[in-house]
Amino acid sequence: MSLKSFDIGHGIGKGQFGRVYIARKKISGYIVALKVLSIGELIKVNAERQLRREVEIQMNLRHPNILRLLGYFQDDIYFVLILEYAAKGELYKQLVKSGRLKEKKASRYIAQTARALSYIYQKHVIHRGIKPENLLIDLNNEIKIADFG
Known part of the structure; x- marks a missing residue:
């Protein structure tokens, strides 16, 4: 999977290491939120371990009132979390x-x-x-x- 697997829409949020975008998976048409994090920024502030912990935690949580982490991938520049989209x-x-x-x-x-x-x-x-x-x-x-x- 890569960023090319998605039609990326407008930004819906901003965090310390990156931005969150609404996106549609090209093949299925499924709407998700992509949290796009700069690997360079993560390394610069030594936050790789924190990100790893976030992924481990959220991948193991299944509750109707917890935002689902659907998957993740990375390229040379970005680490991307594929998240459930909370429309409101x-x-x-x-x-x-x-x-x-x-x-x-x-x-x-x-x-x-x-x-x-x-x-x-x-x-x-x-x-x-x-x-x-x-x-x-x-x-x-x-x-x-x-x-x-």
Whole structure:
């Protein structure tokens, strides 16, 4: 697999080492998010081990409220994570846009987040960045915990 396997769309996020793009797999038409990380930047700040840990953790988690890592590949310049696409984006952006959530929706999001956290703690994983920017929302208004780096 390579970047040529995808039709890459617009950027949907930005991180410390790269960007996230919406993309469509050319053969299947499946919509994903591609987290494209610069290998040079990762090496420069000695973050290869951190990335390896993120991949190992996320490949072994299977829960409806955790963003799925579908696969990964690399070339000479980039390391690419193929992620489930959460179409409604970050909870943070929804909060900024609407100011606050209705009680019913907020309680659903809290329950979903709590179930996902309980699951990862049972797997002996601690997510050190639970914040609205790392809680994504899919088309069905389900929370997806992201960014296990």
